[in-house]
Amino acid sequence: MTTTDATTAAATTESVPTSQTLAADTRRNSHPLLRVRDLSVRFEPKMSPALTAVDKVSFDLLEGEFVGLIGESGSGKSTLAMALLSLLERPGRISNGSIEFDGEDIASMSQEDLRHRRWRDIATVFQSSMNSLNPVMRVEAQFRDAIEEHSELRGDAVTERVRELFSMVMIDEKFMSAYPHELSGGMKQRINLALALCNRPRFVLLDEPTTGLDVVVQRSILEAVRRLQKEQGFAVLFISHDIGTVMELSDRIFVMYAGQLVEQQAATTLVKDPLHPYSKGLLGSYSNPRADTVRVTYIPGRPPDLTRPISGCRFAARCPEAIERCSSDEPQLLPLAGGRVACHVAHLQRGPSEDKPDGLPEQTTRFAGPEFVKTAEDSDRARRGEVFLEVDSVTKVFERRRGLRKQQTLAVDDVSFALRKGEVTALVGQSGSGKTTLARMITGVDKPSSGTIRFTGSEGTIAVEKLRTRQLRDYRKHVQMVFQDPYSSLNPALTLRYTLTRPLRNHRGLSAQEADAVAGELMETVALTPSNRFLDRYPHELSGGQRQRVVIARALAANPELIVADEPISSLDVSIRAEVLELLQELVTGHDIGVLYITHDLLSARLLADEILVLSQGRVVEQGNALEVIRNPQDAYTRTLLDAIPNPFEQATTTS
Amino acid sequence: MRYFVRKIAFFLATLWAAITLNFIIPRLQPGDPAEVMVQKLAGKDAQLNPAAVQAMRAMLGAPDGNLFTQYVSYLGALAHGDFGISYTYYPYPVTEVIGQALPWTLVLVGVTQILAFVIGITLGAYAAWRRNTRFDSIVTLGSTFIGTLPSFWIALLLLFVFGYTVGWFPTSGGYSASTPGFNGPFITEAVSHSFLPALSLLITAPIGWILGMRNTMVMNLGEDYIRLAKAKGLPDRVVALRYAARNALLPSVTGFAIALGGVLGGSILVEQIYDYPGMGRLMGEAIGNRDFPLLQTLLLFIIVGVLLANLVADLLYGVLDPRARRAQS
Numbered sequence: 001m002t003t004t005d006a007t008t009a010a011a012t013t014e015s016v017p018t019s020q021t022l023a024a025d026t027r028r029n030s031h032p033l034l035r036v037r038d039l040s041v042r043f044e045p046k047m048s049p050a051l052t053a054v055d056k057v058s059f060d061l062l063e064g065e066f067v068g069l070i071g072e073s074g075s076g077k078s079t080l081a082m083a084l085l086s087l088l089e090r091p092g093r094i095s096n097g098s099i100e101f102d103g104e105d106i107a108s109m110s111q112e113d114l115r116h117r118r119w120r121d122i123a124t125v126f127q128s129s130m131n132s133l134n135p136v137m138r139v140e141a142q143f144r145d146a147i148e149e150h151s152e153l154r155g156d157a158v159t160e161r162v163r164e165l166f167s168m169v170m171i172d173e174k175f176m177s178a179y180p181h182e183l184s185g186g187m188k189q190r191i192n193l194a195l196a197l198c199n200r201p202r203f204v205l206l207d208e209p210t211t212g213l214d215v216v217v218q219r220s221i222l223e224a225v226r227r228l229q230k231e232q233g234f235a236v237l238f239i240s241h242d243i244g245t246v247m248e249l250s251d252r253i254f255v256m257y258a259g260q261l262v263e264q265q266a267a268t269t270l271v272k273d274p275l276h277p278y279s280k281g282l283l284g285s286y287s288n289p290r291a292d293t294v295r296v297t298y299i300p301g302r303p304p305d306l307t308r309p310i311s312g313c314r315f316a317a318r319c320p321e322a323i324e325r326c327s328s329d330e331p332q333l334l335p336l337a338g339g340r341v342a343c344h345v346a347h348l349q350r351g352p353s354e355d356k357p358d359g360l361p362e363q364t365t366r367f368a369g370p371e372f373v374k375t376a377e378d379s380d381r382a383r384r385g386e387v388f389l390e391v392d393s394v395t396k397v398f399e400r401r402r403g404l405r406k407q408q409t410l411a412v413d414d415v416s417f418a419l420r421k422g423e424v425t426a427l428v429g430q431s432g433s434g435k436t437t438l439a440r441m442i443t444g445v446d447k448p449s450s451g452t453i454r455f456t457g458s459e460g461t462i463a464v465e466k467l468r469t470r471q472l473r474d475y476r477k478h479v480q481m482v483f484q485d486p487y488s489s490l491n492p493a494l495t496l497r498y499t500l501t502r503p504l505r506n507h508r509g510l511s512a513q514e515a516d517a518v519a520g521e522l523m524e525t526v527a528l529t530p531s532n533r534f535l536d537r538y539p540h541e542l543s544g545g546q547r548q549r550v551v552i553a554r555a556l557a558a559n560p561e562l563i564v565a566d567e568p569i570s571s572l573d574v575s576i577r578a579e580v581l582e583l584l585q586e587l588v589t590g591h592d593i594g595v596l597y598i599t600h601d602l603l604s605a606r607l608l609a610d611e612i613l614v615l616s617q618g619r620v621v622e623q624g625n626a627l628e629v630i631r632n633p634q635d636a637y638t639r640t641l642l643d644a645i646p647n648p649f650e651q652a653t654t655t656s
Numbered sequence: 657m658r659y660f661v662r663k664i665a666f667f668l669a670t671l672w673a674a675i676t677l678n679f680i681i682p683r684l685q686p687g688d689p690a691e692v693m694v695q696k697l698a699g700k701d702a703q704l705n706p707a708a709v710q711a712m713r714a715m716l717g718a719p720d721g722n723l724f725t726q727y728v729s730y731l732g733a734l735a736h737g738d739f740g741i742s743y744t745y746y747p748y749p750v751t752e753v754i755g756q757a758l759p760w761t762l763v764l765v766g767v768t769q770i771l772a773f774v775i776g777i778t779l780g781a782y783a784a785w786r787r788n789t790r791f792d793s794i795v796t797l798g799s800t801f802i803g804t805l806p807s808f809w810i811a812l813l814l815l816f817v818f819g820y821t822v823g824w825f826p827t828s829g830g831y832s833a834s835t836p837g838f839n840g841p842f843i844t845e846a847v848s849h850s851f852l853p854a855l856s857l858l859i860t861a862p863i864g865w866i867l868g869m870r871n872t873m874v875m876n877l878g879e880d881y882i883r884l885a886k887a888k889g890l891p892d893r894v895v896a897l898r899y900a901a902r903n904a905l906l907p908s909v910t911g912f913a914i915a916l917g918g919v920l921g922g923s924i925l926v927e928q929i930y931d932y933p934g935m936g937r938l939m940g941e942a943i944g945n946r947d948f949p950l951l952q953t954l955l956l957f958i959i960v961g962v963l964l965a966n967l968v969a970d971l972l973y974g975v976l977d978p979r980a981r982r983a984q985s
Binding site: 085087090114115116117118119120122123124126127131132133134135136137145146149150179181182192 | 879880884885886889890891898899902903906
């Protein structure tokens with residue numbers, strides 16, 4: 001660790017215990033601010049079967065407490081959030097239970113009474129879908145209506161308050177008169193945060209407030225959240241699937257699975273000693289990037305279908321520690337080790353020894369499921385491969401015409417690197433760093449303004465920058481893309497069979513029968529077996545991880561030598577990311593394919609890549625062996641990216 | 657500011673193109689209009705009398721000089737409001753004929769269009785706000801059904817029932833015995849004469865606005881900013897109007913401005929059914945009588961009307977939607 005790195009790390013670790021002790025002090029002498037009992041939310045659509053998305057959830061949230069809520073997508077986190085805000089849309093409704101806020105049940109309160117409490121007591125920041133502000137109103141007006149509705153402030157006093165709120169989230173007050181589209185994503189989310197705090201609420205619900213933002217921007221917003229929470233003492237329920245961030249910020253953590261809370265635990269305890277196997281599985285998706293060998297676990301399978309009755313523990317089918325009792329008795333959320341957990345095994349393991357049945361698994365802190373392992377030896381082997389892609393001082397200048405003037409933007413500035421067979425090179429950078437433009441030039445979509453790209457494939461060496469339409473099509477057999485969002489990169493109207501056989505017939509010229517057979521093999525390669533069960537399905541019948549595997553299978557169909565993967569795991573749940581990484585890793589080693597891995601996240605780059613190129617404003621600021629770059633970053637920008645990676649484990653060791 | 661300048665420049669360019677096309681197209685037609693006229697008057701097989709043709713030319717005002725001088729004098733004539741003489745209403749100038757018809761149409765079609773828009777937007781917004789209720793189903797299904805009926809058929813039906821069978825309203829014309837002007841009897845007559853045509857138009861005209869507004873607003877209600885507005889505890893009225901309807905209205909504004917531009921053309925079928933003295937009936941006559949000067953001027957009027965309306969729509973859109981200003985400037 002360099003000196004600057006050490007100081008920043010020290011600064012963060014120093015501030016954390018203060019916030020946590022502060023919260024702990026308030027907790028001891030206060031009654032629950034929010035008291036939720038047996039809360040169930042049911043969706044009863046007319047056309048499809050009813051389901052209970054939130055099932056008998058009970059918890060307390062204390063005044064000034066910062067609680068994180070984690071779980072896979074579809075676990076009911078957001079539905080719970082909407083229920084707490086009384087904003088459920090039909091066909092969803094609260095079917096059971098109570099939500100007491102400061103002693104009053106808001107679930108049974110009239111809409112009008114509730115309306116007067118909104119934003120004064122309970123405020124929220126929604127998912128950073130960039131769409132929470134009314135596009136046709138100036139920002140100040142959107143603060144004004146909320147302030148005037150719930151307070152005595154009028155006229156200039158409101159403007160003064162808005163100015164104060166803007167400075168609180170460190171946004172220049174000149175943006176008060178801006179329209180939402182004139183703000184960047186990060187600014188919008190800061191303003192949303194300020195808006196949530198405009199009436200000094202006692203409870204703020206943060207529903208994935210930074211998803212979709214750049215890591216560095218994410219970090220700055222979360223730091224603002226933490227600082228303001230400390231200063232103003234409001235309680236927070238922080239929902240996110242980014243487990244690292246949640247762990248780092250929260251006092252306590254709720255883990256949710258299939259509509260139920262399965263564990264409630266202090267954050268520091270959960271990091272060291274997770275009780276529920278599901279919590280272990282989620283935590284296993286984090287690993288210390290500085291270690292020689294990185295290991296991340298993943299949870300195979302999918303959450304249960306909530307439209308059908310489930311007997312026993314809902315996680316049993318995916319649980320490596322399941323015992324007989326788990327498939328028949330439903331576990332209750334009972335106190336254990338200072339927290340609460342709904343797991344037979346955890347209770348038995350820590351219970352008196354005479355109760356222990358035979359075959360009870362050993363007590364562990366790691367998820368005993370499949371894992372993805374990347375060792376330093378893997379990378380060493382990869383570096384001995386044969387170079388097949390050479391990018392030499394490539395520059396791309398975009399010209400934009402504004403009236404009569406021409407504006408030039410330097411998107412990629414003199415980038416050179418080489419890619420070997422069986423090697424993964426990561427292009428890391430924030431949005432706008434030129435990483436996507438570089439990938440577009442390598443795939444032949446854009447032409448470089450200067451510099452050369454040499455590709456050596458089965459048909460000899462090709463100068464990619466000189467290819468014309470016809471040759472480009474041939475070149476693309478060798479180069480395939482895997483995109484970020486597996487939900488939109490598969491045509492929803494086509495079966496997987498069609499999706500897979502099309503490139504086989506186009507690129508390899510196979511007959512229909514041959515293509516069908518190869519499609520089956522491809523499905524086996526990406527571990528969607530038995531292939532016949534999957535080939536006639538449509539994309540919507542698959543989970544996100546399965547879809548991304550289909551996308552990879554499609555990329556493999558053309559027998560490529562190079563795969564360009566643009567953020568292939570960022571839209572996937574942490575629990576299945578490792579599964580896709582594992583698959584990519586197998587392809588690299590087993591098929592001698594080179595992979596160009598594009599990401600904004602150094603951590604995921606470290607997991608898969610052998611070499612890392614850090615790009616900033618079109619230039620390569622750092623380049624080298626992945627482990628070296630992570631352990632010993634030379635450039636200030638690389639360090640900024642590294643600092644943005646949450647590291648709950650490191651923190652747990654320093655605070656304990 | 658740039659946005660507005662661009663829009664106005666675009667309007668002027670299109671206007672010039674339209675005026676020029678209006679000049680060129682008749683000159684591309686084969687034959688001499690004077691000869692055609694004389695032939696028509698004399699009968700199909702009659703020998704053309706050169707003197708008659710000459711006289712006709714003098715009467716219609718035959719063009720002389722090369723194409724460019726013609727074009728300059730055409731623009732000059734336009735600038736002075738000289739559009740030629742109508743064949744049908746000879747010897748009245750076209751401008752006077754149109755001047756007679758214009759107020760009738762402006763009042764009848766203009767008022768019904770504005771009413772239709774207001775009714776349509778209100779019903780649509782309310783149906784969307786109470787979506788999936790009985791009110792919504794009645795409005796949506798009802799307007800889909802009525803939308804399938806042609807307005808001239810409704811006009812005939814109303815004319816039959818209220819004009820002839822019951823006899824509550826006059827069946828034709830814009831007024832009967834009174835002197836046109838700002839006086840009591842005339843206004844009463846004008847209103848009673850225009851009631852049935854207006855009603856015929858009003859039954860179908862709001863349907864497009866209802867369905868359009870409802871669908872856009874239902875989509876808007878799913879947006880995050882609506883959810884946030886509700887979470888802010890704003891009253892329903894504010895959420896519905898300032899957040900949902902304000903955004904949903906945007907696409908309809910352009911449509912409305914263009915519809916207003918079309919008002920100048922009147923409503924040909926309905927005006928003919930009620931023999932209403934407006935632009936629509938005039939257009940029907942001009943077509944029937946091959947009255948080229950009149951027809952050409954009417955078309956120019958409609959073009960200018962639609963262009964102006966488009967300009968207004970663009971300018972208004974720029975005011976209503978801040979995103980449009982930046983995206984195009």
